[in-house]
Amino acid sequence: MAPLNEEQLHQIRDERRDQIIVAAIKVFARRGIIGTKMSMIAAEAGISHGLLYHYFTSKEELFTMLVEDAMVGAEEAMSSIYDLPGSPIEKIRALTMEILDESGTPYFMLIHHARTSEGVPEKVKELIDQNDMDAFIERLLPLFRDGQQAGEIVDGNPEELISSYLSVLSGLMVVNAQGIGGYRLPEVDMLLRLIARP
């Protein structure tokens, strides 16, 4: 009796959801939560604003979901480097390149906006504050320790090294995110000097 079978329906829904998500990441990343109008997302996704609300209950919910996804994605990226071949410093080089790679930027922008904007549910901010940097440090600690023992990485408190290094990367992503120009993304080799032993 059903005019569209279960599967077709499911497919449409998934397509639309993805359309919306892609559009939303793009707009949110550029403009933040306050600067983003639902109508912008709808326009970017090529649908009516009403349809957004078939898929997401509210702007807040949509943003929150994206941030959570972004955090999972960031952590996965962080973890994945252990599977890579090479010495610690080479792994860090690979990670650095992946982070600064254009495709990853929107996720970091999302997290940045989540941290600094107003309209974000307190719940999300706490989630980010607690999770974020500490979780990343946790992940990278073994790698940096190895690097220090191997003499590839400068001495000093490894937690501080990691958080400093990640802060630099985050900052670069934020200022570079909008292609609006002016800033320059340093070469990876330059960035590695922050932590690499000469």
Place this chain on the structure above:
Amino acid sequence: MAPLNEEQLHQIRDERRDQIIVAAIKVFARRGIIGTKMSMIAAEAGISHGLLYHYFTSKEELFTMLVEDAMVGAEEAMSSIYDLPGSPIEKIRALTMEILDESGTPYFMLIHHARTSEGVPEKVKELIDQNDMDAFIERLLPLFRDGQQAGEIVDGNPEELISSYLSVLSGLMVVNAQGIGGYRLPEVDMLLRLIARP
């Protein structure tokens, strides 16, 4: 019945203007142009929101003026290091500390917001894009060249070095500006490794 003479009135005007400017920098820097409500600035300045409009025609005008001032101020800071004693790298160290110093942050945040926000007249954005980084490079070029010749600074295209270095500093200011935590400001010595010869 004439309660205030010309001069006193003038003085009040200037005082009020300054109050507003200080308050506006503070709020704009933290929240950006969209996230800032005129009422917030008024509250921060301790005046009524109506009075704002005696001094500035609009939110946009106020923001624009602050950005322009900030750019002048940043350039002055840049220039002033030539008056400092010490080797090139020591001057850069001093500049770095000044930039990252809390008091300077709002100006950079303003410029950052001007670059990335919507409500800003295109005219201002262009002004910033073209002026900003190039002007800074111009200023610092002699210093970096000296450093390279003295063997204190790594080889390579000095313009790229400068813009990379300033991009890192800008990024750090942006992610650190809100005291919201998570990020860590690296030590100056660590940052200097980006450009200093070992």
Place this chain on the structure above:
Amino acid sequence: MAPLNEEQLHQIRDERRDQIIVAAIKVFARRGIIGTKMSMIAAEAGISHGLLYHYFTSKEELFTMLVEDAMVGAEEAMSSIYDLPGSPIEKIRALTMEILDESGTPYFMLIHHARTSEGVPEKVKELIDQNDMDAFIERLLPLFRDGQQAGEIVDGNPEELISSYLSVLSGLMVVNAQGIGGYRLPEVDMLLRLIARP
């Protein structure tokens, strides 16, 4: 391949229509025309909201039709008491119980909402206003006259007696309709004191 013959289709149509009508009465009676969403009716009827529009052109049309039906039904109930045995006051007692009986309430609520809501076409309101009470008075007039002559009913203008009595009953239905509590449905004997000679 012709899976259903004319008659079966017709039967389905009628069944669906009835499902919708029953559901709509229930929801409209409780929540009024504004408070009722088409999706509520669809859910109550166990069908999709899209299907509603195969059977009724609009919410307004559906509501209007129900009200008209309700008025016919109410008038029939009014008339039927003449077939009952017993003295006038006993007939009125029976009518009172039937009206206040839970099953009859939705119809009166519908009429009440039709009278007081906005979305209802003015045409329907007028219909109700003119028809409603006067038609009922017409129907009951012989009964009340008989009762007065038999000394069972208090003296006075019978039209006024009837409309007052019916107003009391209507009011009680309205305030009791939602089981939300607080109000109490008086005993029939108490209500009859409004018109019965002691």
Place this chain on the structure above:
Amino acid sequence: MAPLNEEQLHQIRDERRDQIIVAAIKVFARRGIIGTKMSMIAAEAGISHGLLYHYFTSKEELFTMLVEDAMVGAEEAMSSIYDLPGSPIEKIRALTMEILDESGTPYFMLIHHARTSEGVPEKVKELIDQNDMDAFIERLLPLFRDGQQAGEIVDGNPEELISSYLSVLSGLMVVNAQGIGGYRLPEVDMLLRLIARP
């Protein structure tokens, strides 16, 4: 320095508040909380809708406040009859007339809507459910007991008598509230027969 002194300001505020309250009661009473648009209240009060929000945070808050006020007012009306001269039944007659008087109707409509509508904060519904009828019964109990002892009021559980009687009055107000006609407000003497000993 202040352009309008404290007192003038206060007066304006009070005037506006009252304007709004009067307008809101009128519109809410007629159309309920869902059927009432803020723009209707603004129009009725002769102000812009924006100004409503200088005085009340939200539609819900406005409605809630009115209901609370109405309940206080209703209780005061209830209590005041003890100050009246006359026998119990005469006091009840006076109360009945006051309740049914046109000026009191909006308050009861408000309470009615609060009880039956959807958009009402659960908090208010509970407040009403618990308070409302029981509080009224409490107030009137001594009076009805006196009346029964004096032989003016019929025998039977006085709480039930009171709640039945008040339910009848409430119902009449609801069906009569909109001047839309059809219904008839019974004479006080007729209503008193519900409880008065012949």
Place this chain on the structure above:
DNA sequence: GATGAATGAGTGTTCATTCAT
């Protein structure tokens, strides 16, 4: 100069209704 009441354009969200399948 100073205040805050007042306005209205703009944004998030809901829901009746349409339509491809």
Place this chain on the structure above:
DNA sequence: AATGAATGAACACTCATTCAT
């Protein structure tokens, strides 16, 4: 006939800006 994705008009609420005092 039946479904649910899709649209857009309507409404609550916010906030930059104006203006009487």
